[in-house]
Amino acid sequence: xxxxxxxxxxxxxxxxxxxxxxxxxxxxxxxxxxxxxxxxxxxxxxxxxxxxxxxxxxxxxxxxxxxxxxxxxxxxxxxxxxxxxxxxxxxxxxxxxxxxxxxxxxxxxxxxxxxxxxxxxxxxxxxxxxxxxxxxxxxxxxxxxxxxxxxxxxxxxxxxxxxxxxxxxxxxxxxxxxxxxxxxxxxxxxxxxxxxxxxxxxxxxxxxxxxxxxxxxxxxxxxxxxxxxxxxxxxxxxxxxxxxxxxxxxxxxxxxxxxxxxxxxxxxxxxxxxxxxxxxxxxxxxxxxxxxxxxxxxxxxxxxxxxxxxxxxxxxxxxxxxxxxxxxxxxxxxxxxxxxxxxxxxxxxxxxxxxxxxxxxxxxxxxxxxxxxxxxxxxxxxxxxxxxxxxxxxxxxxxxxxxxxxxxxxxxxxxxxxxxxxxxxxxxxxxxxxxxxxxxxxxxxxxxxxxxxxxxxxxxxxxxxxxxxxxxxxxxxxxxxxxxxxxxxxxxxxxxxxxxxxxxxxxxxxxxxxxxxxxxxxxxxxxxxxxxxxxxxxxxxxxxxxxxxxxxxxxxxxxxxxxxxxxxxxxxxxxxxxxxxxxxxxxxxxxxxxxxxxxxxxxxxxxxxxxxxxxxxxxxxxxxxxxxxxxxxxxxxxxxxxxxxxxxxxxx
Amino acid sequence: xxxxxxxxxxxxxxxxxxxxxxxxxxxxxxxxxxxxxxxxxxxxxxxxxxxxxxxxxxxxxxxxxxxxxxxxxxxxxxxxxxxxxxxxxxxxxxxxxxxxxxxxxxxxxxxxxxxxxxxxxxxxxxxxxxxxxxxxxxxxxxxxxxxxxxxxxxxxxxxxxxxxxxxxxxxxxxxxxxxxxxxxxxxxxxxxxxxxxxxxxxxxxx
Numbered sequence: 001x002x003x004x005x006x007x008x009x010x011x012x013x014x015x016x017x018x019x020x021x022x023x024x025x026x027x028x029x030x031x032x033x034x035x036x037x038x039x040x041x042x043x044x045x046x047x048x049x050x051x052x053x054x055x056x057x058x059x060x061x062x063x064x065x066x067x068x069x070x071x072x073x074x075x076x077x078x079x080x081x082x083x084x085x086x087x088x089x090x091x092x093x094x095x096x097x098x099x100x101x102x103x104x105x106x107x108x109x110x111x112x113x114x115x116x117x118x119x120x121x122x123x124x125x126x127x128x129x130x131x132x133x134x135x136x137x138x139x140x141x142x143x144x145x146x147x148x149x150x151x152x153x154x155x156x157x158x159x160x161x162x163x164x165x166x167x168x169x170x171x172x173x174x175x176x177x178x179x180x181x182x183x184x185x186x187x188x189x190x191x192x193x194x195x196x197x198x199x200x201x202x203x204x205x206x207x208x209x210x211x212x213x214x215x216x217x218x219x220x221x222x223x224x225x226x227x228x229x230x231x232x233x234x235x236x237x238x239x240x241x242x243x244x245x246x247x248x249x250x251x252x253x254x255x256x257x258x259x260x261x262x263x264x265x266x267x268x269x270x271x272x273x274x275x276x277x278x279x280x281x282x283x284x285x286x287x288x289x290x291x292x293x294x295x296x297x298x299x300x301x302x303x304x305x306x307x308x309x310x311x312x313x314x315x316x317x318x319x320x321x322x323x324x325x326x327x328x329x330x331x332x333x334x335x336x337x338x339x340x341x342x343x344x345x346x347x348x349x350x351x352x353x354x355x356x357x358x359x360x361x362x363x364x365x366x367x368x369x370x371x372x373x374x375x376x377x378x379x380x381x382x383x384x385x386x387x388x389x390x391x392x393x394x395x396x397x398x399x400x401x402x403x404x405x406x407x408x409x410x411x412x413x414x415x416x417x418x419x420x421x422x423x424x425x426x427x428x429x430x431x432x433x434x435x436x437x438x439x440x441x442x443x444x445x446x447x448x449x450x451x452x453x454x455x456x457x458x459x460x461x462x463x464x465x466x467x468x469x470x471x472x473x474x475x476x477x478x479x480x481x482x483x484x485x486x487x488x489x490x491x492x493x494x495x496x497x498x499x500x501x502x503x504x505x506x507x508x509x510x511x512x513x514x515x516x517x518x519x520x521x522x523x524x525x526x527x528x529x530x531x532x533x534x535x536x537x538x539x540x541x542x543x544x545x546x547x548x549x550x551x552x553x554x555x556x557x558x559x560x561x562x563x564x565x566x567x568x569x570x571x572x573x574x575x576x577x578x579x580x581x582x583x584x585x586x587x588x589x590x591x592x593x594x595x596x597x598x599x600x601x602x603x604x605x606x607x608x609x610x611x612x613x614x615x616x617x618x619x620x621x622x623x624x625x626x627x628x629x630x631x632x633x634x635x636x637x638x639x640x641x642x643x644x645x646x647x648x649x650x651x652x
Numbered sequence: 653x654x655x656x657x658x659x660x661x662x663x664x665x666x667x668x669x670x671x672x673x674x675x676x677x678x679x680x681x682x683x684x685x686x687x688x689x690x691x692x693x694x695x696x697x698x699x700x701x702x703x704x705x706x707x708x709x710x711x712x713x714x715x716x717x718x719x720x721x722x723x724x725x726x727x728x729x730x731x732x733x734x735x736x737x738x739x740x741x742x743x744x745x746x747x748x749x750x751x752x753x754x755x756x757x758x759x760x761x762x763x764x765x766x767x768x769x770x771x772x773x774x775x776x777x778x779x780x781x782x783x784x785x786x787x788x789x790x791x792x793x794x795x796x797x798x799x800x801x802x803x804x805x806x807x808x809x810x811x812x813x814x815x816x817x818x819x820x821x822x823x824x825x826x827x828x829x830x831x832x833x834x835x836x837x838x839x840x841x842x843x844x845x846x847x848x849x850x851x852x853x854x855x856x857x858x
Contacts, residue, residue, distance in 0.1 A: 550711070551711060576711075577704035577708070578704060578707075578708045578711070579687070625715065626715075626795060
């Protein structure tokens with residue numbers, strides 16, 4: 001009954017607010033309601049945000065999760081870099097996630113993020129992302145908000161262009177830094193014609209989200225920059241910008257900016273996938289790491305794989321085309337209907353919009369304007385849908401609101417510009433602070449955008465916040481785009497350099513979020529499910545401690561018989577089955593990060609005691625009223641000591 | 653006496669709801685437990701409202717030295733209660749059938765009701781005793797030992813019925829579907845007696 005009254009009251013309030021809004025809509029930007037900006041981003045204490053925003057952490061290597069519209073940081077998910085806070089990449093269970101064919105790499109440059117889709121709409125199953133420096137792609141599971149898998153992309157460098165097809169069939173990973181393919185020792189001067197820009201197609205298992213490299217299309221040695229999938233009518237195609245069609249290897253800022261036009265590649269991946277499925281392609285030598293985190297064993301494993309299938313675009317006629325685009329394009333975005341492909345030449349003073357229908361027509365009638373490396377170039381004038389004239393300086397990225405409008409960021413003129421897809425006229429422009437890179441509208445890169453908010457991710461912060469020395473966090477800005485004019489609502493700092501973000505209504509994700517790991521499903525090799533099973537075992541120099549934690553003690557918490565030179569593995573299981581009761585574990589002198597163990601999980605720390613003595617261990621995460629008392633001791637004896645292993649809790 | 657017989661049968665059959673639904677529920681809410689911990693008390697055992705609630709209630713109670721929530725085999729009540737309830741339901745249904753065919757006087761219904769009242773009150777008394785023991789028989793080595801204004805150890809007994817603050821927890825103790833069906837059923841048996849009396853009187857007049 002109380003609830004019914006509450007709902008009725010909220011309903012009435014809603015009608016009242018609506019009435020106010022209606023009365024004020026004509027002068028929204030300057031009227032009384034303009035002063036309620038704070039209210040529109042205010043999410044009351046204890047209330048939840050309407051959207052999740054998954055933000056690329058750029059050179060932090062991690063992904064951050066924000067609530068929108070509040071701009072509150074909810075979590076940082078470690079992906080490509082070690083994270084001392086969570087022990088990710090430090091402890092024995094997660095180290096393998098950062099293995100590559102170059103060995104263990106503790107850092108990565110996380111770039112674009114994208115949420116999985118079904119029928120071109122966000123489905124909230126997984127977030128995928130990729131790494132630029134050591135080419136890799138990764139999957140984040142949205143039931144645990146943890147990195148579940150990292151797959152290295154061999155025969156590539158500068159993995160920058162990234163796209164997910166509209167049923168999450170494929171992840172597409174491009175090559176930004178053209179390289180010899182396969183790698184070999186040749187003079188850099190020989191780049192032209194000898195370097196390649198492979199585009200990798202990673203197949204996604206629809207049940208598990210598991211990733212496998214299906215094939216690699218060995219494109220000419222241009223720099224592939226940004227990619228987007230076709231959708232709706234253009235499903236089955238993908239589009240990616242290239243710069244440096246000059247194939248310069250030095251002083252690219254000048255030498256890669258000479259050609260009047262570079263290219264967007266239009267590639268029919270369905271056709272190539274079919275070609276490969278029918279036995280097409282050439283096997284090439286390659287070595288790459290495939291790392292998986294198993295949520296049942298709480299352990300990551302690395303499998304080193306060999307060999308990939310490659311496809312020469314010449315061998316699949318009618319699958320790959322170039323579309324000319326003015327000067328060093330960056331963004332390449334596809335509207336929700338799949339008809340328009342927006343190219344942003346970052347040195348151009350206009351935006352080019354191509355028509356998918358016209359592209360198909362031009363291909364059918366072989367309306368070519370020459371070819372490059374045997375790949376036909378489509379006739380620019382005949383595939384054009386329109387040009388947005390004088391929109392701003394330095395266009396980068398475009399997203400869509402699903403109401404026939406496009407929003408493009410302009411890095412040089414520091415603004416976001418709204419324009420119409422029906423007449424290509426500019427509707428509105430708002431400044432950003434400063435030098436905006438990417439922008440994000442929840443679902444703005446899908447068939448079904450949720451066109452309520454727009455987030456601009458700025459590269460330069462300067463005076464937007466209290467100064468924090470020479471280094472300032474990057475800054476994002478939230479705009480309300482529900483009206484005709486955009487309204488700036490909020491600034492909030494972001495971590496690293498967000499190259500992109502993906503937003504999704506919270507309702508599509510939050511109910512799948514786990515509260516605990518089930519202890520009875522814990523298959524960790526060294527897990528113990530209750531205190532009576534805890535023990536310490538020696539195997540030569542290796543000592544395995546089967547330890548549990550529960551509020552507020554370790555079992556065992558006193559251990560003797562450890563010797564200098566031992567390798568002590570603490571396998572610590574959190575016995576709690578209660579939401580948000582993690583325990584931490586730290587050992588003095590351990591040359592690694594703490595363990596942070598979620599309820600029902602097991603994590604392993606390696607400690608190599610170097611000095612005799614009695615050394616404490618303790619819980620690092622304030623777990624309970626007696627958290628301070630959650631501690632214990634390990635006695636370390638000389639290497640030749642004859643003291644037998646013993647362990648206890650409360651003398652037992 | 654058809655009508656009263658049917659009422660008696662339905663009324664006593666409603667006791668069988670106790671084999672499906674919980675009798676009682678004790679919910680413990682605290683600031684750090686926005687989703688309260690709760691236990692459902694059935695006639696044959698205690699279960700958490702959510703899968704791990706019992707484990708978590710035990711974990712919290714450990715601090716003040718309370719015993720663990722008993723498992724079915726640890727309390728005779730969980731063996732006896734199902735027999736008593738099953739027996740009383742069977743007896744009531746039998747009386748109802750006999751009444752339906754006019755073999756017995758409706759006063760038997762009242763007799764059943766009174767017996768059920770006595771048993772019910774005994775059950776409540778026993779339940780209250782258990783709560784009292786649970787809330788006062790504390791581990792002398794408890795981590796937190798609190799005293800009331802008179803210097804006596806604090807009593808953590810949850811209320812038999814109602815809401816009460818126990819340290820940081822607010823305890824709500826209320827009947828659940830099983831008990832409510834039982835109350836309705838018992839009321840129906842009383843109605844059966846009333847209606848039966850009228851039916852008997854009516855028959856005498858004609």
